Amino acid sequence: MADRLYRLVVIVISIFTFVVIAYPLYFIVIASFSNSTMVNQGDVIFFPKGINFYGYEKIFVDSRIWQGYLNTIIYTVFGTLLNLVITIPAAYSLSRREFRARKIIMPLFVFTMYFSGGMIPTYLLFRDLHLLNTPWVMIINGAVSVYNLIITRTFFESSIPDDLHEAALLDGCSHFRYLASVVTPLSKAVISVIALYYAVGHWNDFFNPLLYLNSDHLQPLQIILRNILLSNQAFADGAGSGAGAGAGSYAQQYADQIKFAVIIVSTVPLLVVYPFIQKYFEKGVMIGAVKG
Amino acid sequence: MKSMQKGNYQLWILVLPALIYIAVFAYGPMYGIQLAFRDFDFSKGFTGGDWAGFKYFEQYFNSPMFWPTLRNTFVIAFFSILLGFPMPILLALVINSIKNNKYKRILQTTVYMPYFISTVVMVALLQILLSPSTGVLDLFLKTFHLVPADVNLLGNPSAFVPVYVLSGIWQVCGWNSIIFIAALSTVETQLYDAAKIDGANRWQIVWNVEIPAIMPTIIILLILNMGSMLSVGFEKTFLMQNSLNKPVSEVISTYVFNVGVKSNQYSFGSAVGLFNTVVNFMFLMLANSVAQKSSNISLM
Numbered sequence: 311m312a313d314r315l316y317r318l319v320v321i322v323i324s325i326f327t328f329v330v331i332a333y334p335l336y337f338i339v340i341a342s343f344s345n346s347t348m349v350n351q352g353d354v355i356f357f358p359k360g361i362n363f364y365g366y367e368k369i370f371v372d373s374r375i376w377q378g379y380l381n382t383i384i385y386t387v388f389g390t391l392l393n394l395v396i397t398i399p400a401a402y403s404l405s406r407r408e409f410r411a412r413k414i415i416m417p418l419f420v421f422t423m424y425f426s427g428g429m430i431p432t433y434l435l436f437r438d439l440h441l442l443n444t445p446w447v448m449i450i451n452g453a454v455s456v457y458n459l460i461i462t463r464t465f466f467e468s469s470i471p472d473d474l475h476e477a478a479l480l481d482g483c484s485h486f487r488y489l490a491s492v493v494t495p496l497s498k499a500v501i502s503v504i505a506l507y508y509a510v511g512h513w514n515d516f517f518n519p520l521l522y523l524n525s526d527h528l529q530p531l532q533i534i535l536r537n538i539l540l541s542n543q544a545f546a547d548g549a550g551s552g553a554g555a556g557a558g559s560y561a562q563q564y565a566d567q568i569k570f571a572v573i574i575v576s577t578v579p580l581l582v583v584y585p586f587i588q589k590y591f592e593k594g595v596m597i598g599a600v601k602g
Numbered sequence: 603m604k605s606m607q608k609g610n611y612q613l614w615i616l617v618l619p620a621l622i623y624i625a626v627f628a629y630g631p632m633y634g635i636q637l638a639f640r641d642f643d644f645s646k647g648f649t650g651g652d653w654a655g656f657k658y659f660e661q662y663f664n665s666p667m668f669w670p671t672l673r674n675t676f677v678i679a680f681f682s683i684l685l686g687f688p689m690p691i692l693l694a695l696v697i698n699s700i701k702n703n704k705y706k707r708i709l710q711t712t713v714y715m716p717y718f719i720s721t722v723v724m725v726a727l728l729q730i731l732l733s734p735s736t737g738v739l740d741l742f743l744k745t746f747h748l749v750p751a752d753v754n755l756l757g758n759p760s761a762f763v764p765v766y767v768l769s770g771i772w773q774v775c776g777w778n779s780i781i782f783i784a785a786l787s788t789v790e791t792q793l794y795d796a797a798k799i800d801g802a803n804r805w806q807i808v809w810n811v812e813i814p815a816i817m818p819t820i821i822i823l824l825i826l827n828m829g830s831m832l833s834v835g836f837e838k839t840f841l842m843q844n845s846l847n848k849p850v851s852e853v854i855s856t857y858v859f860n861v862g863v864k865s866n867q868y869s870f871g872s873a874v875g876l877f878n879t880v881v882n883f884m885f886l887m888l889a890n891s892v893a894q895k896s897s898n899i900s901l902m
Contacts, residue, residue: 327696327776334727335715396623397620399619400617403616408610410610422624424882425879425883427628428858428878429855429859429862430862431872432631453627454624516721517837535726536841539729540725566730573723577719584718
């Protein structure tokens with residue numbers, strides 16, 4: 311009896327959670343290609359109505375979005391590469407027991423997770439290094455996340471047998487070569503997890519460009535999105551220009567539809583990548599946070 | 603022995619880039635904290651101005667914005683932890699007891715998904731879904747009388763904290779459950795079998811087997827959450843802020859941005875920021891020592 315009640319509670323909670331989380335996502339998708347008047351009147355609930363792709367068409371001709379897209383891709387690709395190139399070797403060193411200095415280095419790293427200089431001193435440091443308003447600030451900033459470093463180090467310590475290292479050492483293998491040809495290929499799981507963490511961080515970064523960039527041509531997608539989605543400097547002027555007031559109000563009517571489409575276009579790349587990496591999540595997160 | 607030393611030299615090279623990064627970009631700004639105790643002078647930079655002692659701290663403590671920013675930060679952080687912390691644990695227990703693997707996978711994939719939505723998009727979603735004239739969610743909540751019909755969920759100051767906290771749970775609850783699901787997966791099947799033989803029902807298994815098994819994880823995460831209690835997310839607060847909700851949405855970090863960066867009051871901004879960091883750090887230490895005394899679990 312108690313067990314049956316338990317099963318019922320589990321089913322009810324899981325269905326409730328599923329609906330509450332999935333429905334808004336589903337709604338955005340169907341609203342992005344439905345007639346926006348019908349959406350606004352609350353007619354679009356389960357299925358798209360008055361199907362049209364006006365929102366997407368508008369996005370395809372908006373150069374700001376593509377510039378933002380391009381900038382975000384550049385920052386994400388190079389930023390993530392730099393992250394991995396710095397994090398993996400450091401995690402390897404810190405995982406080696408014979409590396410005595412790790413007892414000093416590790417606490418120095420961990421301390422920065424809990425205590426920082428704060429917004430203003432960091433801003434002034436970037437200013438003094440002449441990194442403000444350059445693409446470099448978006449790539450270099452956050453080059454190492456101590457959290458990801460700990461996840462990776464713990465994975466190296468616990469999942470790669472030490473015997474391998476001894477064997478390699480006997481064969482005259484250097485640390486460089488051992489890391490490149492033994493450790494890295496064996497660590498695909500943790501590397502994909504931290505690569506995803508880093509890439510999501512770069513892709514969704516809003517705070518750093520807000521603070522450190524002011525040229526229009528450097529702005530990443532998130533800043534453009536904010537202008538379109540939240541400040542409504544959207545398409546009222548863009549679509550209206552050259553076509554008179556009538557076209558402006560026409561654009562306003564469709565503003566929400568454009569917003570839905572923008573949301574989808576900007577989020578899809580992450581949602582496409584993540585199911586492939588999902589199977590590694592639990593392992594990666596578990597190793598890093600529970601044992602770390 | 604020789605090869606050991608050679609090896610160590612290689613290990614130093616491998617760790618060096620990270621070491622340099624941390625030294626420059628994490629400890630560099632910490633060195634710059636002295637700005638909070640100096641009068642910032644543009645021509646002299648970081649550490650050139652004259653010492654000002656605690657002038658800027660006093661200025662903040664005595665300013666009319668001290669209590670509002672501190673209170674708003676605390677209220678948002680408190681409710682985020684109070685409501686947001688138990689949810690992922692509950693969700694993990696639920697997911698863990700689903701036997702149907704296909705349904706389990708679909709559920710997990712779905713609940714992780716909102717985590718990948720950026721803060722900008724998240725806030726835009728709230729604005730679209732909660733719009734008093736056209737929002738679907740607003741319509742739903744009002745049709746079922748879950749909120750009073752005359753409340754504007756985007757502008758009303760009393761709606762700001764619930765909207766902030768609940769949308770935060772919507773976004774990260776699934777993601778945060780991963781770690782508890784992972785911890786639950788390590789519970790040995792013998793423990794379940796033993797409990798069943800002792801006649802435990804499913805509820806008793808949750809209380810006596812599963813929760814004790816994930817308790818260390820719960821405590822460590824709680825300590826970590828306490829440590830970042832006052833670093834209430836700048837991005838979301840900043841993006842949700844409007845003239846109507848400003849009395850409840852101005853938190854310490856948005857205040858630092860507004861007075862420090864936007865109005866170039868670098869010393870004052872640094873002092874406010876440092877106050878925030880120190881209080882955070884004290885919370886972390888406090889939570890850590892309480893946990894250590896009560897259960898022998900600690901971070902350090």
